[in-house]
Amino acid sequence: MDKIIINEKVRELVDCAHKVYKDHFPAETCFERAVFFSWGCTIGDCTFCYMSTQPEGKKPTETKRTIESILAEFVLCKHLGWDIGFFTGGIGVFSPKEMEFLLQSIYSILGEKIWLSVGAVPEPILKRYLPYIKGVVGSTETINPILHKVVCPSKPLEPYEKMFVTAKELGLLRAMTFIVGMGETHSDLELLKAFIVKYDINKIHVYGLIPQEGTMFEKSAVPTAEEQAWWIAQLRIAFPVLDIQCGVWEDRVERIALLLEAGSNSISKFKATKLFGTAIALDIEKQAKKAGRIFKGTLTQVPQVNWEEEVQKLPFSEELKIKIKQKLLEEYVSRMTRNVNKRLANV
DSSP states (O other): OOOOOOOHHHHHHHHHHHHHHHHHSOSEEEBEEEEESBSOOSSOOOTTOGGGGSOTTSOGGGOBOOHHHHHHHHHHHHHHTOEEEEEEOOTTSSOHHHHHHHHHHHHHHHSSOEEEESSOOOHHHHHHHTTTEEEEEEEEEOOOHHHHHHHOTTOOSHHHHHHHHHHHHTTOEEEEEEEETSSOOGGGHHHHHHHHHHTTOOEEEEEEOOOOTTSTTTTOOOOOHHHHHHHHHHHHHHOTTOEEEEEOOGGGGGGHHHHHHTTOOEEEOOOTTTSTTSHHHHHHHHHHHHTTOEEESOSSOOOOOOHHHHHHTSSSOHHHHHHHHHHIIIIIIHHHHHHHHHHHHTO
């Protein structure tokens, strides 16, 4: 694995942020799973997003995952010790009634509330979801107003700002997303900090741009580990108790230790079900150890769970439980087991 090299000034910044982290958090980390419910979106024109590249003839409401697939993934997350980063998908794909059913079902599985990211949710709908969610995530992406109009032409910040105000009044936590590499500059840091203060943001997901084929960024360079670490470290120093998540793709695993040292609490964006048990997954756990963190949960060991028994306990119809079991055993668990066995065979 290639060693990450950063300049002296950024190294000093990371070291400072690392000290701030250690003063306020335990030496541990985890994988946070963002569970998607669709691959289409009724907005569909964010210029960095893979959802903007879906075929024009495909209705966003036809891109939903099956209910059993979604719920099977939550059963899996629970027993693998993964935190739920948020439940998300295309804006407008599920009706409030459908979403409420899903949130209630997810709560039945996890026994705890989750973060929800489904666009700017109005107050009446937030009140319906209150029994099942602990916070809302605004997919803000960038706070630079000029850049935001370019990357999210039909997704202005104002509705999210209104949602954050309402969420706080309702006692919900507030989170936001920020993507490094779309054109922001270091001078935008002050805008970002001011936004966090204004809306009393509790958590931020700091991603690195993933150049998607068919978007305006498809030929863009991947932001460096140093650049992503700079943003995380600056935020950790400015906001010592802010929950910061670093998003990494499978081609960027070698930067995880640096991003954790820069002050990240957790890791996301990894294709954890597809690549579970692989050498890449093992490297993530090693990166956490390299950064001096205990890795909670697992990306490499299939838990010894009676999956059929666990699903049978759930308060769903027998028909739905059969479908969930089938998804779990025939798709998720079988693939994960194959990956682990293949890796061990090559050791």
